[in-house]
Amino acid sequence: MWDHEIRAMVSTHALIAASMFMATVLPAVFVEGFSVYRTHLLWLYCASGAVNVVSVVVFWLLGVTPSTKKHTLGYKLSRLFRSCLYFFLSCLFFHTVVVLYGAPLIDSALETFSLAVLLTSLTTMRCLCVLGPNVQAWIRVFSRHGAMSVWDTCLQITVACTLIGAWMGAFPIPLDWDRPWQVWPVSCSLGATIGYLTGLVAAPAWIHYHRKHLTYKCK
Amino acid sequence: MKVRSSVFASTILILEVVGVALFLRGFFPVPVKSSLSSKNKLSDLPPEPLTGGPSNASGTPKPLFKRVVIMLVDALREDFVFGPNGRMFMPYTRHVIERGSSLSYVAKARPPTVTMPRIKALTTGSIPGFIDVVMNLNSPALLEDNLIWQAKTAGKKIIFYGDDTWVRLFPKHFMEHDGTTSFFVSDYTEVDNNVTRHLDSTLKRDDWDVLILHYLGLDHIGHISGPHSSLIQPKLLEMDDILKKIHGALVSKEADGSLPYLLVLCGDHGMSETGSHGGSSEPEINTPLVLISPIFKRKAEMEKPGVVEQVDLTPTLALGLGLPISQNSVGHVIPGVLEESSLREQLRFLHLNGHQLSCLLKDSTPEYEKETGFEQFRVAEKAHGSWMKLYLEGNTSEVLTNMGKKVLKQYLEALAAMSSALSKQLGKYDMYSMIAGMVFVFQLLLVLLLAMPEALSGSASVDLPVLSSLLSLPFYLLCLFLASVHVLVCTSAESSCYFCSLSWGLVFAAVAFSSAMFCILISLARRRLPFGSQFHGKSPQISSGSEWMLSELDVLLLAGTVGHTLSLAASSFVEEEHQTWYFLLNTLCLTVFQDVCRKYFREQRGSGDEEEPILSKKSQTFSHSGSDIYSEKWLALATPPFTLLCCRLLRSLNQTGVQWAHLPDVGHWLNSSEHKVILSLLSAFCLGLIYLLVQRRCSWVSKVALAFGLVGVYSYRAAVGNVLFPWQHSSRTTSKGTVEARFVYVFILGILFSGTKDLLRSQIITADSKLKSKGLWEIYSGLVLLVSLLFRAHNLPVLCCCLLIQTLMAQFIWKKLHYDAAQTTIMHYWFGQAFFYFQGNSNNIATVDISVGFVGLESYVEAPAVFLTALSTYAGPLLWACHLVCYLSSERDRSPVAVGHGCYCLALLRSVPAAAYIVLVTVLRYHLFIWSVFSPKLLYESMHLLLSAGVCLFFITMEQTQPK
């Protein structure tokens, strides 16, 4: 039934994953000594930037974002402004949550905030792309049985995978192995990235195998 | 036999405690001890070996030293003396080490690196078992054979100044003593001045033979501010001056031509990078040992100090003073000390040491003859005999000297081998007792698990097939089988097994119990199985589809419980267990927050939502009181974030664990003297808040008592000197606050009494549930008052937050979101665990605050001290468990079996990690960190199990509902 949509989803996800891969590989050409561990923050910004740009472009081209009735420039600008505001607020939100989880408040604020930026790029950005800056829609999608389209289900899966990945990324921190990837926030951001990539693969696959059971209410 | 869930769960838990106790008995090796109860005597010394004819003379060797001064500096780390900073810290000592006639070594202390076991090790020469740490709480007189007793029996005059642990260990042994108590850790000048003030007069006198000085100041500095603090250098310089003074005095007295003196500088244990001790890290176990005596060769330059065991000092001192080596000593004499005496004397000393070690070996190992050390010693003894023969014949040739040197070498090798064989015995486990304990615990755990569907059912009672299994044939066969296994194991070679030494009646009871358990287990399992086989193929789908719909919260609670249990296998996760709990608790709060959001935001859009008609109906009924529901909604929404914030703040109050323990925390900041005003204000505020939170549900009498009690708590803290009293003269000396503490105890007892009275009345006379919950709450408030008295002033916010979170959660979350008894219990348990660490505990014995054992007591009294210490250590889990009882019994209208379910869940939550942990410990028994990380945790875990069993008993009394 949704073969077309699933195919679109797979190609979108492939594009995003490829952009992530490029963000890891390409900067090594330009920056001396670039590596995921040593210049972790740089990698983090590259990855988040790439994901942000590619998601915006792809979803805009696909036209998944709910079309607006008004097409005035002012309305579009206010939407853009609200999106930026939400993006920033979401960064602050993730930062707060990470601090509540026990990250130092002052010492490594930059690292914590970078992690928050990454998490926002992997989760909130996608929400913004798919649902637009519409809090009511967000609440609907993330409550139980709230998905109304394949894209909503896909969004649920990727966001959950990313957050669980970041959550599990914190496990190795207390171990006394003294590895480079145990340094804050490397393991968490790697966990989030791996979770996100898993989500990108898992979402279309899950939807494909459950397409018989999936029923959505009309919009 | 039908039993109620709570009775069932508590019985299982109590039996598990017994199983764990058996396991512990097998796990903690009993220290190597000679079976003889008497002490070594001079007359028992073996004669000098001589082939052909009995030796005639020299039963006792001549002592090497006339006087010995032992200067023990608590927590003296090896690098304070030998390290690069040593020249700066202890200039005179370094000069003597480099240029003077001295010997210097790095003495390795065995973990646990705690003062009392170390003193025992230094005086008895044995390596105290781990269990001695627990005994550190009270130190009764040392009955074992020891150096001090030997010296006193030989008529030596001993003078002691320093830590009064010594005085308690060796009562009436000292000619003169002045013990200083290490009670106030914040004091690091007085404790040392108390020792030094006697020094001048003592050094002038001639009437003593042994002088022991134990300086505590350095250890206190370490506990306050760590090994890199600026306080360290002045303290070490002070120690250096004292050493110089003693050395000078000894040198000036030396001239009279009698035997020389010996001055020993040593530490009992080191100091970790955070300033604490107790574990087995390098800086904690490496202590300096400097021996200064004119008989040693003068050094020309700094030599790298050799490595010896701390217990080697004991035989060395014993031989040096001409005393018998104490029976249980496992060390061997330090060869450097003997170097300057004649070959015959050297051989004689080594022979005595070897004889003592071989006797101990004979006593403690059944197969001693196979030990290489023992064999070597026999050979060396023989060679010694023939050497003596030649020597006495007057032979003085080169050959004889060479032969003597060879014997010497043989002796040294034999001593080292025997010494290490004896030390290794500490690693021997009593596997049979351990396995028996483990089997008990696992049978119980399985029964508990298999009974889950019944225990959590609506009737909350378990049908145990006791009679049918007792009358079945397999039961008797199993009894027979287990009994024969027992006989087989016990009669085989390994006889040093605790379980075998039990009386036959007890063993038979255990065997019968175990077989009965096994039969019950089988029949319970059979009862579960047909359910699966009857609806083969169909039922799993049905059950997984509709019944077993797990919410995110359930998934988290299950995953968290399992994950935490698994995490105990890694030493880092045990050390940093608080991180696990904080992490889980945080996630729990976020999940609860999500649930709350879902509830309130879905309801808001309720009317248009045909999916959940119940909820929309509800929102209509609620709309009568619009503003009420509005404020309630926001309060409910604010509760999880507030809880999160509280937890984050509490987390920075006490840094615990190992890796991040050195980071500055708010607790230390509050305790420093310049922030006393803030601490006073904070504790006053907290006490006020505690009053407000607790008094709501008390009777007016208890309210008054509570108020007086809390004022008493504050004045107790002021009397002890933690906080300021507004109208207090600043120069008042600190007392122990006994009067104030007893004043509070009176009110605590009053509140507890009135609560118990209400409870009994509701139980026996009227079945009034209101009266019952009031009585319950009063008992709870009595407990809160007691905890607020025991908690240190900076920990009062922990108690405060605990009450605040309990109130808010009960009011807005647990009730409103209709969490069932199991979910509520798990949440309470997680909170309890997190609060255990919030109050500054860790899985290290060193963080147990023993000083609470003295609150309101003039001197050490064992029973109340142990009780108070346990209570204050486990205050967090206990408070949450008690709150669980209060909450669940107040919820009885909604679900009459909630208490039973809660009790069952608590028992399960406690026994799963305990059972898993004893298996883990057994598997990891040869792990490097077994003594420093896993064993303390095992003790904590068993103590917690014991306390939970107590709480479950409390549950039983609560569950007795009126018959339907």
Ligand SMILES: [Zn+2]
């Ligand atoms: Zn000490």
Ligand SMILES: [Zn+2]
């Ligand atoms: Zn200490």
